[in-house]
Amino acid sequence: MIVTDLDGTLLGDDEALATFRDWVGGRRDRLRLVYASGRSVAAVCELIAAGRLPEPDAVITGVGTEIHVAGTGGASGWRPWPGWLERFGNWSADHVREALAGYPGLEAQDPVHQTRRKASYDTLQLEERDLAAIRQALARRGIPARLVYSAGRFLDVIPPGAGKGPAARFLADAWSLPAHDVLAFGDSGNDADLLSAGFRGTLVANALPELDAVVDGDVYRSPLAFAAGVLDGIRFWSER
Numbered sequence: 001m002i003v004t005d006l007d008g009t010l011l012g013d014d015e016a017l018a019t020f021r022d023w024v025g026g027r028r029d030r031l032r033l034v035y036a037s038g039r040s041v042a043a044v045c046e047l048i049a050a051g052r053l054p055e056p057d058a059v060i061t062g063v064g065t066e067i068h069v070a071g072t073g074g075a076s077g078w079r080p081w082p083g084w085l086e087r088f089g090n091w092s093a094d095h096v097r098e099a100l101a102g103y104p105g106l107e108a109q110d111p112v113h114q115t116r117r118k119a120s121y122d123t124l125q126l127e128e129r130d131l132a133a134i135r136q137a138l139a140r141r142g143i144p145a146r147l148v149y150s151a152g153r154f155l156d157v158i159p160p161g162a163g164k165g166p167a168a169r170f171l172a173d174a175w176s177l178p179a180h181d182v183l184a185f186g187d188s189g190n191d192a193d194l195l196s197a198g199f200r201g202t203l204v205a206n207a208l209p210e211l212d213a214v215v216d217g218d219v220y221r222s223p224l225a226f227a228a229g230v231l232d233g234i235r236f237w238s239e240r
């Protein structure tokens with residue numbers, strides 16, 4: 001199983017991406033391909049429909065709040081993976097958006113980036129104590145939450161238990177794959193849990209220091225960027 005972030009990981013070098021497409025094309029029946037992105041399912045679907053990305057088996061979107069089984073006929077042909085969304089009960093990002101309206105330094109992103117289970121903000125450099133204060137403000141309103149901060153400017157508030165790492169683990173379990181049969185790839189803070197989930201991880205060369213700082217030693221740091229780094233990571237782990 002290959003589970004890879006899109007922006008800044010698989011996307012960023014079109015030539016290397018074409019090589020990745022060919023590589024996957026020759027092995028499609030022998031691997032599970034999963035995209036794990038902060039984007040919406042509709043946006044990921046568009047990239048696939050445009051022929052830029054190989055058809056996956058499943059997509060993890062909204063920073064691990066949603067999992068869809070890939071189907072045909074565009075986003076309408078994709079169906080939610082049974083049992084994932086149900087884990088979050090009645091947790092609603094609307095409550096987060098209400099609670100954090102007007103919170104200093106947080107600017108809500110455009111509605112197109114907001115979903116039922118993810119409240120997203122643009123923000124300037126946040127320190128750990130700022131994140132703790134936001135978590136406290138939510139807790140005071142009775143809202144448990146996971147804060148995912150990346151690229152020094154994007155804050156996603158998601159339900160506890162959501163995230164790219166937990167979602168990828170859920171899929172690996174569904175397909176009865178042990179963690180060492182899963183290769184994971186990422187470049188920024190919202191990939192931290194994916195690369196700390198016990199999988200065989202690879203950081204592409206352009207990975208941000210924020211990710212490098214939080215993942216443990218058991219990852220491969222490729223000297224190559226974007227999709228070339230993904231292919232290099234596949235080679236590296238295949239030889240182990």
Ligand SMILES: [Mg+2]
Pocket residue numbers: 005006007008009186187188
């Ligand atoms: Mg990324």
